[in-house]
Amino acid sequence: MKMSTLYCAPSILLTVATPVFAAGTADPFAGRIYQAVAAAIVFIVVLVVLKKAAWGKILEGLQDRENKIRKDLVDAQTAAKEANATLKQYQAKLDKAQSEARSIIEQSRTEAQKLATQMKQKAQDEATHLRQRAESEIIAAKEQAVAQIYAETATLATNIAGRILKREITETDQRQLVDDALGELGKRPKN
Amino acid sequence: MIEAPLMIAASNPVSHVTDKPIYGSWIISNVTVMLILSGIVTMLLVIPAAKRIATGKTGTLEDLRTRGTLANFVEAICLYLRDEVFRPILHDQTDRYISVLWTFFFFILVNNLLGLIPFLDITAVMGVNPVDGQPVGIGGTATQSIWVTGTLAAIAFLWFNGTAILKDPIGFIKHLTAGAPVYMWPIMIPVEIIGTFVKPVALALRLFANMTGGHIIVATLLGFVVTLSTGLGGIAGHGFAILPLVGTVAIYFLEVLVAFIQAYIFTFLTGLFLSQLVVHAHEEHAENNEGVTAH
Structure with a gap:
């Protein structure tokens, strides 16, 4: 298409259109009461129809969503509170268990120490007892040995004395002498 | 033929935004047709969306899901206006x-947006x-008529005042004194x-001024496009004509934004005026009740 055609066509249209708009007024405030009546009727019809067919459903939908969100929030808050309470309970139980464990360990340690002390004491007692017993036996054995030595010595002395005196010492005399000697020996202080 | 609408738009920017009778009758004019079309489009936009926004009855999470782009668009606007x-x-x-x-x-939004379609x-x-x-066509923007915006404002006026009067007539009358002392009433009540x-x-x-002004700017810029391309002609004419054409496109997108903003402002102010009357009366009523209870 030539450029001249492009100019001509709009120019022709403009020429045609200009008188068209001359038919309408150039005053933007101009109008008719019919427009106001039409505006009122159309708006009221739209309002009534939408109120019956649309706004109720939309409002109900928005309220349902709002209620659901609010309920979910409340549930979440409740769940969070319950979780916190449960956590505190478990924490308390855990603290209690730890405390009990510490107590048990402490008690065990105390008992072990007590037992060790007892065992040590018992061992010491036994050792002391054994030593005392050994000492007693040693003393008894010593006394017995000393007594035997005295007896042998007395017998020997009486035999020697009998020979010296050329007198026959009977067995009864000899026994009497030994017993006397042992009796004196028993009266002597022990070293 | 592409430039034809531009020619017409630019022929007389002010007359472009005024109403035209349809086949000689002012009972059904361009504005009336656009109002009816907007009403139908509004209902076709909102009613199907409402069905998809409505919650189901199956008792599952799927009941709460809004299905479809249109329904999500409508729901987002409804939710924002309601909650925010x-x-x-x-x-x-x-x-x-x-x-x-x-x-x-x-x-109002649908009226504004339909007005952007030539x-x-x-x-x-x-x-x-x-x-x-001479053909004048059918179309235009209903909300660039002061009769339409005046009617919508009158409906809003009757609604928020009527609601306040029905809810608390004494509170409404008290509201006219603005809580001022009695000796100030002769000034406060008339104000x-x-x-x-x-x-x-x-x-x-x-609403009227914003919609009208935007359309006049678009028409004027298109007039520059025509004037430059036909007046200067050649490469220079077409080259310079690009500038107002780009401006027209920019203003057009601005007009889309203005369509939303003006619908929002009209609605917001209506709600604000209502709250000044109804919530104020409600609070006063509650305060009075508390006072009675306290005494």
């Missing part, structure tokens, strides 16, 4: 009044709706009454 815009000012009474506010928003220019070029033998009637006027003028 109106709940802070209407408090626990938001759900009672939100239906009317949603209707204001979507109806039905008028396309149908005029097609020779539709001849008046005095409050004037303020009451200024509110809908401000609502109507703001």
